[in-house]
Amino acid sequence: MIENFPILSLIILLPLAGGIAVGLIQDIHIARRVALAIAGLELIVTLVVVNLFDAANGSSFQLIERHTWIPSLNILFLIGVDGISVLFLPASALLTLVAVIASWKSVQHLTRFHFALLLAMEGGTMGVFVALDMMLFFLFWELILPPIFFLIGLWGAGPDRRGAAMKYMLYMLFSGVPLLFALIMLGVNHAMQTGGNVPLDLSFSFPVLLNTPISEDLQKIIFLLLVTGFAVKAPLVPFHTWLPTTAVEAPSQLTALLVGLKLGAFGMLRFAMPLAPDASAKYAWVLGILGAITFIYAAMIALRQTNLRRVLAYASVSHVGLVIVGVATLNMQGIQGAIFQLLNFTLIASCLILIAGLIQHRLGSTELIHLGGLAKIMPRLTTFFFIFAFASIGVPGTSGFPAELLLILGALNAHPGLGIAALLGAILGAAYMLSFMRRAFLGPVIHAHLSRVMDLRSREFGLLCVPASIVLLFGFFPDLILDVNRVAATSWLNRLTH
Numbered sequence: 001m002i003e004n005f006p007i008l009s010l011i012i013l014l015p016l017a018g019g020i021a022v023g024l025i026q027d028i029h030i031a032r033r034v035a036l037a038i039a040g041l042e043l044i045v046t047l048v049v050v051n052l053f054d055a056a057n058g059s060s061f062q063l064i065e066r067h068t069w070i071p072s073l074n075i076l077f078l079i080g081v082d083g084i085s086v087l088f089l090p091a092s093a094l095l096t097l098v099a100v101i102a103s104w105k106s107v108q109h110l111t112r113f114h115f116a117l118l119l120a121m122e123g124g125t126m127g128v129f130v131a132l133d134m135m136l137f138f139l140f141w142e143l144i145l146p147p148i149f150f151l152i153g154l155w156g157a158g159p160d161r162r163g164a165a166m167k168y169m170l171y172m173l174f175s176g177v178p179l180l181f182a183l184i185m186l187g188v189n190h191a192m193q194t195g196g197n198v199p200l201d202l203s204f205s206f207p208v209l210l211n212t213p214i215s216e217d218l219q220k221i222i223f224l225l226l227v228t229g230f231a232v233k234a235p236l237v238p239f240h241t242w243l244p245t246t247a248v249e250a251p252s253q254l255t256a257l258l259v260g261l262k263l264g265a266f267g268m269l270r271f272a273m274p275l276a277p278d279a280s281a282k283y284a285w286v287l288g289i290l291g292a293i294t295f296i297y298a299a300m301i302a303l304r305q306t307n308l309r310r311v312l313a314y315a316s317v318s319h320v321g322l323v324i325v326g327v328a329t330l331n332m333q334g335i336q337g338a339i340f341q342l343l344n345f346t347l348i349a350s351c352l353i354l355i356a357g358l359i360q361h362r363l364g365s366t367e368l369i370h371l372g373g374l375a376k377i378m379p380r381l382t383t384f385f386f387i388f389a390f391a392s393i394g395v396p397g398t399s400g401f402p403a404e405l406l407l408i409l410g411a412l413n414a415h416p417g418l419g420i421a422a423l424l425g426a427i428l429g430a431a432y433m434l435s436f437m438r439r440a441f442l443g444p445v446i447h448a449h450l451s452r453v454m455d456l457r458s459r460e461f462g463l464l465c466v467p468a469s470i471v472l473l474f475g476f477f478p479d480l481i482l483d484v485n486r487v488a489a490t491s492w493l494n495r496l497t498h
Helices: 008-023 030-050 088-102 111-130 134-143 143-153 162-194 205-209 216-233 243-249 251-259 263-275 277-282 284-303 308-328 332-345 346-362 379-392 400-413 416-441 449-452 458-476 479-497
Strands: 060-068 074-082
Touching: 008 030, 008 074, 008 111, 030 088, 030 111, 030 243, 030 251, 074 111, 074 205, 074 379, 088 216, 088 251, 088 332, 088 346, 088 458, 111 143, 111 243, 111 263, 111 308, 134 143, 134 162, 134 263, 143 162, 143 346, 162 205, 162 216, 162 243, 162 400, 205 216, 205 263, 205 308, 205 479, 216 263, 216 277, 216 400, 243 251, 243 308, 251 308, 251 346, 251 379, 263 277, 263 346, 277 284, 284 308, 284 416, 308 332, 308 346, 308 400, 308 416, 332 400, 332 479, 346 379, 379 416, 379 458, 400 458, 458 479
Parallel strands: none
Antiparallel strands: 060 074
16 A cells, blocks of 8 residues: 555655744744654655665666646656665655754744755755656756755854855856756757657656657757756866855754755766766766866865865865766766765765864854864764764775775776876875864863863764764665665666667
């Protein structure tokens, strides 16, 4: 019976309806509890989806729901999951739950609106992961923007939060233009290839478009448009500047969502390359170079930063570059490493940002000059930071190690130069992270007032225990991730290399 239940629709609608309910509840304390309950229930439902998913048939879309939406344009409400997308659902749900808990006491004004926006953002994000109609995907892609704009502008931690919100919005609106043009071209091409008329025979169904022939010249244009749009969201150099600005100005829980949910990289993996397979195979080297430049450039910038949140923002940009390198290798190690690393973002990068937010809440700053000797006064917080930081640089025993190892091996197999660039970036990543950790957490306590700072509370300790345990679990048992996407990754590669 559950297989016929519209569970993917529930995953989208539950947080959206929960956001409306939270906004209407007058009592702030009840609103908080309802938001927490909705986020927790969403995580349970996504785990049910993973349990229903058949990994042995992971290359096919499963749990498909299909309904007519805009019949005059043949736009459908078409959703489903495969081995590439299914694990992003519980990862995103867990991250949202952590963000809700992290906001429990830190948000003191417009509290109900804040939790409503977090839930609305979760619903839109789930839609991005499960949408199989390209116009439906674009709808969810754009619906995420208003909640983020208000979350930055109203609850930002920096003095220029409204400027940061506007900068983010302008960048994202710019990214939507090439995406929309590419989707329209795909729909029109389908009508022309089938001998139909526009708009009666348009199709934006992703499974249908995958089987629609596209000329080589048109593939080049579509590939360029899609890569440009997704590169802004990822972000890749030179479109990356919105993320460091947002990381400093936005509330830590939102920054955690932005660095954890790499929708741009997912879009490149899910849509850009499969929809233009010949162009992707031909110009994968361009994507690899762009990823390598982003990887190394952002790591070198991170080496010069003195603010923890900026360090983590540039680290996030750098790691996205490595993921794009993995996607561009067009081999099994690279693609599985890329998917693994994208899943890691939802735990590792987001929790590092949340810890930085806890430090800022206690000290009023994350500048290095105000830190020093934190390990002596906040040993529990330091322990968690070290776990996630070690995972970020790929230390064995953490989930970052198998992901980074696969990415580097994939790069070496694709081209020695690309592999050397990946190794150099990994070394730089360890350099900036270990250097900042040494100066901020180790050594003597520089400022006397730090001795009065409180370590993690019980709620905060419990909040970080779950993702830390998952990071260690997947570090020792990476096949729990790799087995789910192996079949889908093989099918993805066959489309581009045959």
